[in-house]
Structure formats: C-alpha cells, structure tokens
Amino acid sequence: MVPLSYYLVLSAILFGLGVVGFLLKRSVITIFMSIELMLNAVNLAFVAFSYHWQALSGQVFVFFVIVVAAAEAAVGLAIIILVFRTRASLNVERVNLMKW
Amino acid sequence: MPAETVLFFVFGGLAVLGALNLVLQRHPIHSALSLILVMAALAALYLLLGAEFIAAIQVIVYAGAIMVLFVFVIMLLNAGEEERTSMSRAARYVGLPVAGLLLAEVGYLLYRAWPEGAVVEADKFLGRTGPIGRLLFTDFALPFELTSVLILIAVLGAVVLAKKEL
C-alpha cells in the first residue's frame, strides 16, 4: 500500500541528485555516471506511471531508454578514452577549448 | 507496517544513499559502485512495481553491461581521485542553488499532482515478458528497428573513436 507519489518523489530526488552530481563532479566519467543516474530516475517514473495506468507502453519506453543509454555509454566512453589520450586528464574543466 | 512498504523504504533508502554516495565520493570507482547499488535497488523497486522484465533488463544491461564498461574504462585509464579545480563559477553559484530549486519543485509537483487514491499493491502485477515483446514487435516495431540501427551506428562510432590511429 505505497502511495504512487512516493515512487515519483523518489525518482525526483534521484534526478536532482544526478543534476547535482553533474554540476559538482569534475571527472568526466563521474559526470557521465550522473547522467546515467538521471536516466534511471526517469525510468523509475516511467515504470511507476506504467503501473498506475496498467499500461505496458511505459515499460517499453524504459526498454528504449536503456538501449539508448547503452549506445550512449559506448560512444561516450570511447570519447572519454580519446580525451584522456590527448589531454592526459579526465578533468572536464581542462577540456574547455571549445569557446568563442 | 506491510511488507511492501518496508521493502519500498529499504530499497528507496538504498537508492538515495547510493546516489548521495555517487556525488560525495571522489574516486570514480566508488561512484561507479554506488551507482551499481542504485541500479540494483531500482531493480528491486521495479519488482515491487511488478515490472519483472524491466527489472531483469535493468540488472543485465545496466548493471551487467553498461556499468561494467564504466568500470572497465576506469581500470583502463587507471583514473585516480578527481582533482579539486573550480574553473566554472557558473556551475557553483548558479547551478547548485537552481538545481536545489529544481529538485524541490519537481518533488513538490509530483507529490501534489498525484491523487491520494493512487497506491501500489503488490498483487496487481503486470509486465509479464510476453506482452511486452508483443508490444515491441507490433506497435513499437519501427522504434525497435531504429534502436537496432542506432546501436549499430554507436558500435561503429565507438570503434572509430577508440582506434589508436585512423
């Protein structure tokens, strides 16, 4: 007998933490993980809604989110490796040439 | 206190703790582990919500593949503790308070926006694997195929990016 809003608030909290992590962390990898955390939070909300409406499409969306996350991780990590190879550092603040 | 509530609070608490730890830890591997913890907890919550398939996928793909990739990369680059630099003032002085606001607002909204009546009982299970598959291959056939294409492209991109010399 858990109110649905609990799940939603939980997902909101996780999302917020993800945002904070994204803003606070300096290691590219951790920032990437924060993004994954946000995705997970959203997934939780999806599943909760899918339960509430007794509709499976929500879970299908989660499935897609996970797939996309997998692809994103593959490419993102490759990029990270490349950045590390050129910069010899994972600190995102050292990768700030793309301006002006 | 009924079992589901207990389980919810246990796993929800675990998830929140893991997320907090992810933010607080300074070593990538610890963050990764706490993220895995979050994912496991979420998988349990999915089970509570009756989404068995999603739970399994969550563990297999997220915890079992994606995070392994993260850990693998961390090992490969032998990433140490992150250094303390603060070059982006915006992130600190604008981002954090706003993020807090955002969190508060979203939480408040989701709490207010949802009627009290909406509750989760353990027995109203849905999400047997069969129907999901059927849905995937009928209504969502096109997106499904698209994701496969996306994956293929991602693989190619990863290979091209990670090659030592092109």
Add this chain to the structure above:
Amino acid sequence: MLDYLWLVPLLPLAGAFLLGVVGRRLAQSTVSLIGVGSAGLSFGVSLGVAAAVAEMPAESLPMVKSYFTWLAAGSFRVEAVFLLDQLSLLMILVVTGVGFLIHVYSIGYMAHEGGYYRFFAYLNLFMFFMLLLVLAGNYALLFVGWEGVGLCSYLLIGFYFLRKSAADAGKKAFIVNRIGDFGFTLALLLMFWTFGSLDFTTVFGRAAGMPVEPAAWGQAGVLTAISLLLFSGAVGKSAQIPLYVWLPDAMEGPTPVSALIHAATMVAAGVYMVARSHVLFAHAPLALTVVAAVGCLTAFYAATIGLVQTDIKRVLAYSTVSQLGYMFLGLGAGAFAAGIFHLMTHAFFKALLFLAAGSVIHAMNGEQDIRKMGDLRGKIPATYWTFLMGTLAIAGLPGFSGFFSKDEILWQAFSSPSLPLGWLLWLGGVVAAMLTSFYMFRLVFLTFHGQARYTPETAHHVHESPRVMTGPLAALALLSVIGGWVGIPAVLGERAGIANLFEHFLEPVFSSSTAILRADAIAHSHSEELGLMGLTVLLALAGLTVAYTFYLRNPELARQLAETFRRPYQLLLGKYYVDEIYSAAIIRPLHWLSERVFWQEVDVKVVDGAFNGVAARARSFGLWVRLLQSGNTRSYGAWVVVGALVILSYFARDYVFR
C-alpha cells in the same frame, strides 16, 4: 510521324550536348558528322511531319501536343506544349532546311578555323532554341527559345572572342536585345494579368472575344499595350529602328553565322512572333500602324545606309535590316501571310547572298572590303552566278522570288483599309526597293566586275570554294529563283490559272484577323495593281542602271557625286552617327549615374553601410554574449538546469500558485 514531332528540336539538342561534352576529343570529321547529321535528321523529320500533315484534312490543324508540366505555381501553369499549325510547320521547314544547308556549308568554311567542335555545338544549340521558339505552344516556352537564340547569337558573334571587336559586338547584341526583351517581359506579365494564362489557344481565344480597340492614342486599351510591348521585343530581335544597331556589328561572327542567325532565321523571329500574335495585333490597329510605320521607316533608312558601305558583309547586314523592315511593313498592313512569305524568300536569298559573300571572302582569304575586289567573275564563277541570282531575287526583278513577296507586301500596304496613309508607306517601300536594287548591284559590280583592285599576291591565291560550299550555294540559288512561285499574286495568277498557293496555305491561320482587317476593303481594280507592280519593277531596273553607270561605265561619276554631296555622303558613311548619339545620349549618362550615384553613394553608403552596421551591432552583442560560453561543460550544464527550471515552472504555474 507526328508523334515524333519532339524529335525535331531534340535532335539538334542532342548533337549540341554530344559535341559540347566530348567534341573536344572527336576528330573533325566526326564532329561535322554529328553536327550536320543532327541538323539533317531534324530536317528529314520535319519533312516527314509535313508529309503527314499533307495527308490529314485541313481542319485537323492546328494540333496541340502537350508533353509535361514545366512550371506550376498556383494558378500559373506552364506546359511544355508544342503547337503545330501551317505557320509553325512552314517555320520549322525553313529553319531546318536553310539551317541544314548552312551546316553543310560550314564544313568547308570553318575547316581551317579553331574551335571547330565549339562552332558546331553552338550552331546545333541555336537550331534547338530556334525550333523551340517556332514550335512553342505558349509564350513562356516561346520566350525560352527567344532568349536561347539570343544567347547562341551572343556566343557565335563572339566566336573569335580573342578579337576585342568581336567580343564587344557580342556584348552589344546581347545588351541591345535585353532592351527589347524588357518590353517583351512586360508584355508577358501584362498578358498573364489580363488573360490569366500564357497559352496561345487561351490567350487568343479570350482576345478574339474582346472588341477591336480604337486606333487613337487616347483611348487605346490593354491589347494595344500588350501588342506594342511585344513589338518592342520584336524590334530588338529583328533589328528595327531604334534597336537595329547591333546587327551590323554582329557581322564580326563567322559568315555562316551571319547567314543563318543574322539573316535567315533568328532576326526573323520577331516577325514570326508578331505574326503568331496576329489576333492581338488585329484587335489593336494602332499597334499595327506603329508596326507598319517602323517597318517602312527601317526599310528606307537602312537602305540609305547600305548605299555607301564598303564592307561586303555590312552592306548585306543593312540590306537585311531593311528587308526585315519590309516584313514588318507587310505585317503592319495586316497582310500577315505576305510578311511570312517575304520572310521565307528572304531566308532563301539572304542566306544565299551571305554564303556567297562568305565564299568570296574565303577566296580573298579574309578580305571584306569591296574596294579591294573586282573582276572576280571569272575566277569564282559558281560564287558569282549564285550571288547574282540572290541579287536579282532581292532586287525584286520579275520572276525571282523577291519580286513576288516584296510586291505583295507593297500592294497590301497600298491597298490596306486599316492603314492610314497607306500610299505614303507604299511610297517609302518603293523608294527603298529602288535603293535596294541600286546598292545590291553596286555590290555585284564592285565585287565581280570592273578591273581587279587587289594585290597580285592575293591574285594567284584566289580560288573557287570547295564543293561542300558551292553545293549549298546552288541549292539556295535554286530556291531563291523558284521559291517565290508558290505565292504568285492573284492578279497574275488568275491569268495563268494558278492560285496563290502560299496565301491559301496560310489562310486558316490568319483567317480570323484578315476577316477583321479586311472587313471594309475597297475594291481595287487589277489595272491599278498591275500599274503599281510595273512601277516598282521599273524603279528596280532604274536602280540597276544607275549602279551600272556609276560603277562600271564611268566610276568618276560616283566620286564627283560624293564630292558634291559630301555632307550627306559622310552622314551615310557614318551611319547617321547613331552609335555615337546613343553613346552620348544614353551610355555615358548611364555610366556616370551608376558610378557616381549608385556605386559611390547608394551602394557604398547605404547598402554596405546598412550591412556593416548590422554586422557591427551583432559583433558587439556577440562579444557580450560570449562571456556565457566559457567552454566549461559544467557551466553549460548549469545554464541548461536554469532553462529546465524556467520551463517547468511555466508548465507548473497553476500548481504552484494554487
């Protein structure tokens, strides 16, 4: 065969494409094969079409063949449609036939020139556009052909683009034509605005429904405006006053080009266009009067200039201008058939004259000044005889083609009820005819008779042109002799029991207009007509004799005459200084205006100023904004979060403020 009508223009296009793409690598023989072959094939197809038409009952024409929709914008639809009636059939026959002969001729003439394949590519391209022009079923398509031939003429005038004069002549032709085409374009717009379509059938159908407009300047209506604007286009293309100046300079191009484009076909496009729009003109008598007046004036004026020119090709050029004037005179008199008839005969003999002149120049290896020629009759007999045929034809001596067509026009002008002062126009025409025969025979005598005035070393070089050049000459000579017999005027025909086949042939096309224009024809007695005919013949002979006396019997006379009337002589020699007047009155002011005002003031200060100002503002703004773009991912993230918050709060306002 009619199903293959589209082949007629497409074959030359294919040839042009082939030559343009791979011509450089092909052997000269192959190039000539492709170039001539495509023209010849298209001529053959046209003959086939003609035969097929002859099979069919007369009322099956005109037939409209629509191939595909070319443009469609709202209510504005342009079909790629061909209109085949007697007029266009005749035109394609003339174009392909004369064109084919000239192609053949060019094989010999261009044999030793550079850019052989280029020449044939242009020539084929020209054929394509010209055929498109005459076959077009609506004004838009016709305009395409119109501009296309203009382009080809530009390319071919400037064929020797290394010579500055040639390049300038090309530019001049192009620009002068633009002036006329400006009017043409306005006409098209006005037409679309009036009739809501550019399609011949629709336009003419609607126009026929409208009343004939009054001839007075004051209350002339839209049809008159359209017609006049169309005519301005024709003036440009067909080198009438005041836009004739480009044609003489166009002689910079190779002689076959002068023959094909600047004598036989392209310059006649204006005539064709006016004839094609006869319905509009028939409803705008004022426009018709203007056409006739301009035509007559040009005929006379150009003839006078022709009197004293010494460049063989330029003389022919001016005679072309004046002959075109004749055609417009005919059209203006409402005798469209006569105009077209003269167009055809003129195509024959003028092409012949040019080709013959080309042959002469070929023989004199590039010499064009008739004062340095003379007594070539024996050396290049074939050229001489054919040239003579052409001269007789253009001079309008009885029996030759020019006689019938020109006389028809003059008589129509005289007897036209719709034309005020018909007799005046007739007079001008007659005088022009006399002048024509004078300067043409002057040309003949100076070139082929008398004593040789050229240097010995050129003397032994002089030689008759090869078969490939004399062949077409012969064919054209034959045509210019007998070509007129298809249009023997009624007054003579009745005696011999021969009807005027030509008029009869074109009758279905122009019947509606003739019905309007000839409504209140005053019956003229045959004696009157015959009398006038005789008069013109006499005048032509007079011109001949004068030329004979001046240039053969005692050349002193001519010099004395020039001495006594040196003012008018200089005036004529200087072509009335029209070019100088134009440059002083139009070109220099334009230069000054565009340089001082439009460039240095408007462009620099206003246009550039505006852009630079905007750019400067943008730059300063960017300098301020770029502070946001620290290049630091986390900062970007922060901004994203801010945005998310804003959007969310917008959606959530009714929860928050509840």
Add this chain to the structure above:
Amino acid sequence: MTDWIARHPDLVFAVVKIVLCLFLLLTAVAYLTWFERKLIAHIQSRWGPHRVGPHGLLQPLADGLKNLFKEDIIPAGVTSRFVYLLAPFLAVSLSLLAVAVIPFGPEPVEILGARTGLHIADINIGLLFVLAVTSLGVYAVALAGWSSNSKYSLLGGLRSTAQMVSYEIALTLSVIGVLLLAGTLSLREIVEAQAGHWSGVVPRWFIFPQFVAFLCFFISGVAETNRAPFDLPEAETELVAGFHTEYSSMKFAMFFMAEYAHMIVTSLVASLLFFGGWLSPFPATEFWSITRYLPVVLAAALGGVLLVDVLRQRTGWHRLIMAAVGLGLLAVAGLLATQETLLALAQGPFWLLGKTAVFLFVFVWTRATLPRFRYDQLMAFGWKFLVPLAVLNIVVTSFLVAWRAG
C-alpha cells in the same frame, strides 16, 4: 513458537530450503575440488590426494581449515581497501545466488503435511535472473584485479572482464533458441516443455533441436567460469595467478569457491535447458516404470563397493569412515526402497544431479585435456565464431517456429 511456524509454513520452508541449499552447495563445492584433483591425477596417471582420509576424502576439510587459519594479508599498496575486500564476497555470493531459482523437481510435493516445491524461488523470469546474476559476476574479477594494484592482477582483471563480457553475449544469444521453443522464461516451464518422447523413445529434450545452441552455451559457459581452456585471467605462466594474485587465505578460498559454484550452476542450467532437467530419460510407460528404482540400485551398489573397499584400507579409522559411508549409503538405499513418497521425491533431484555430475566431469575432463588459448585467439573465437553461430541458430530456429506455427 511452534504455532508461529504453523502460521507461516512457507516462511519456514523458505528458510529451511535456503539453508539446505547453501549447505549442499558448499559441500558440493568442497568435494568438487577433491573430485577434480583426483580425476586429473588419474588422467595424468597419478594418485592425487590420498593421505587425508581414505582416498583423500577429508582433503577438502583440511584445505578449508588451512585457509581459515592462515594469516590474512592485505597488501599495503591496495588502491581501495573497501573494493579489495568487497571483491571476493561479491564473487562467492553472486555465484551462490543463482541457485535460488533452480528447480530440482516437479512441483509441488508433499512434505510433512505441507506442500512446497523443490526450489527456493520459482519466479517466472528465472532464466533472466540467472543471466543477470552471472553478468554481475564480472565485477568480482574486475574489482579484484583493479584494487590489488599489481600489474598481474590488473592485466588478469582486464582480460577476464573483456572475456566475460564478450562470452556473456554468446551465452545469452545461445539461450534464446531454447526460449523460442519453450516460449517462457521460467526454468520450471522450460523443463516441462521438454516432457514426453518423440515416437515413444527419444526424449523431447532441447539438446536435439538445439544442438548448436547447446555447443555455444556450454563453450561460453566454460569461458564464463574462467576455466581451462579459457582460464587466461589466471594463466599462471603469464600472470602468476591473475586477478587473485594478491589474495590470500579465506579471500583466496572464496574466489575458488566462487569458481566451483559457478561451474555447478552452469552445469545445472545446462542440464535444465537442454537435457530436460529433472525429467527421466525413460518413457513413462508401465514397462519403464521400473527405472524408478535406479537411485536405490546405485546407492546400494556404491555402498557395497565402499564396504568391500573397507578391507583395503590400512589404518583403522580409515576403515571406520569407509564403513560408515558405505552403511549410510545402504541405509539410504533401503529407505528409498521402502518409502514410496521418498522415492518419488528423490526422482527429480536424482536425475538433475546425475546430469549435472556428467557436466562437471566434462568440465574437469576438458581442463585436463585441452591446452590454453592465446588471448587474441580467444577473442576471435568468441566474436567471430560463437556469436555469429548463435545468431544463425536464432534465425533458423525462429523460422522453424514460425513455420510450425503456420
């Protein structure tokens, strides 16, 4: 107390079954080491352990004690103490976890007046659960290798991570063929889908239609367990001991237990998926029902042999032990023979464990027989042979299924 038990029978049963399972599994793991050493020894014509206890039967206990009482060394340069300690626990717990969803027999059975199934949990995504748990097994190795902060360990960890991730794909793909035929993810239903016989003789096991899938599954299973010929992560000749070079005493033992438990689980799953799990290979006809007594016969025979062996033992307590074991087996045989319910209860586990034993034998056999792969060969084999093969199998199978469905 008792009434509380009476009120929550399922809870009690769950606890009991978990404890039982863990006990059995750990014992099995222990004696699997003995079995392996013996078997390899005999294959290499040696004696293997034969000092501690008769035929070295007590060797595992000795090893366990030794590992328990050895000094527990944590290297100074450990990157992260927490991770270093976490890894072995992760390994062993994950590999034990998979047993939770293994059904040992048809359900439900009657025990002490209460009905329960011969499994800890029967969830209808059992197979996915197993895959999930095995996929998590990677972490143990990776983290161990990384946290030891030694190049051997790191290399071993990297290798095995890559290897396990790669072969996991082949594993999962090969299973899909079975899923297509069974149409369910629940292990129990998969087994039940294999019931019956073709033309009354050949059991409808998935091994026959899915032989290719079975090959893929078993090979990648071996690779997943990091055993020969795929034991590069711990290739002694190159990496000393691979990812657990820096581990000592109990933590080292844990990795070993994990490996053997993993072997057992893989064998269990293989026999469930492809060899009809607890189903008897014999047709369920009146004539063949005699095979129900096979367990009895085997137990009796083994007991007899052991009793005979008593005479060959030198020391007295060796004889004692052998006699005890032999008599115990005989007693079991007798019990089964007399108690019909027990016999019925024993059928499922008997067959399942029998098949599993065969697989374990194959495991050891391969290790004793085959040379180790080279790393690039390993990767090439996995990616360029197994995965395409599995995919091909999926395609063909799905076509057949669709065709049969019409």
